[in-house]
Amino acid sequence: MLECSGLSKTYPAARRGEIQPPALSDATVYVRRGECLGVVGESGSGKTTLANCLAGLFLPAAGTVSYDGQTISAPGARRRFPRVRGIQVVFQDPASSLNPLRSVGSVLREIIRVHDLRPKGSAQARVDELLAAASSSGWPSRARSRSSRG
Ligand SMILES: Nc1ncnc2c1ncn2[C@@H]1O[C@H](COP(=O)(O)OP(=O)(O)OP(=O)(O)O)[C@@H](O)[C@H]1O
Numbered sequence: 676m677l678e679c680s681g682l683s684k685t686y687p688a689a690r691r692g693e694i695q696p697p698a699l700s701d702a703t704v705y706v707r708r709g710e711c712l713g714v715v716g717e718s719g720s721g722k723t724t725l726a727n728c729l730a731g732l733f734l735p736a737a738g739t740v741s742y743d744g745q746t747i748s749a750p751g752a753r754r755r756f757p758r759v760r761g762i763q764v765v766f767q768d769p770a771s772s773l774n775p776l777r778s779v780g781s782v783l784r785e786i787i788r789v790h791d792l793r794p795k796g797s798a799q800a801r802v803d804e805l806l807a808a809a810s811s812s813g814w815p816s817r818a819r820s821r822s823s824r825g
């Protein structure tokens with residue numbers, strides 16, 4: 676369901692003329708529905724680079740990524756690939772990855788809008804539902820910094 680083959684990525688060299696070794700070289704991954712894949716390697720071996728390529732956050736220098744049979748990333752692509760609802764990145768440190776000035780409600784509304792999850796006008800109802808499910812009344816107006824990170 677999620678697959679990539681021949682993925683390579685080299686970051687630009689810090690100084691002109693310097694040779695930069697590839698951060699990722701010819702990586703091939705195949706993950707079926709329900710499967711879990713762990714990637715283990717020493718620091719700097721390219722785990723985060725691979726994850727960013729799979730999530731479509733970086734364009735690879737070579738290789739393609741596909742999800743449910745649809746190409747979602749390829750080198751040098753000009754056109755935008757379809758947004759993939761099934762892929763998301765869970766950052767390790769929400770304190771540095773979430774905008775402290777934004778409220779929980781506005782972040783949830785944005786996701787509903789971007790992924791077209793509810794017809795226009797009923798996004799707020801869904802936000803209320805989600806927050807009620809998390810038994811956290813009062814959240815929508817609270818800034819992220821005032822919420823627990825769990
Ligand atoms: N934004 C960047 N610009 C330049 N080089 C980078 C960048 N990000 C990573 N690198 C380099 O690419 C290589 C792979 O890094 P990457 O972060 O993918 O490794 P990692 O396996 O996730 O490491 P860690 O276990 O420390 O998180 C390293 O040599 C790193 O220095």
Ligand SMILES: [Mg+2]
Pocket residue numbers: 722723724
């Ligand atoms: Mg990493």
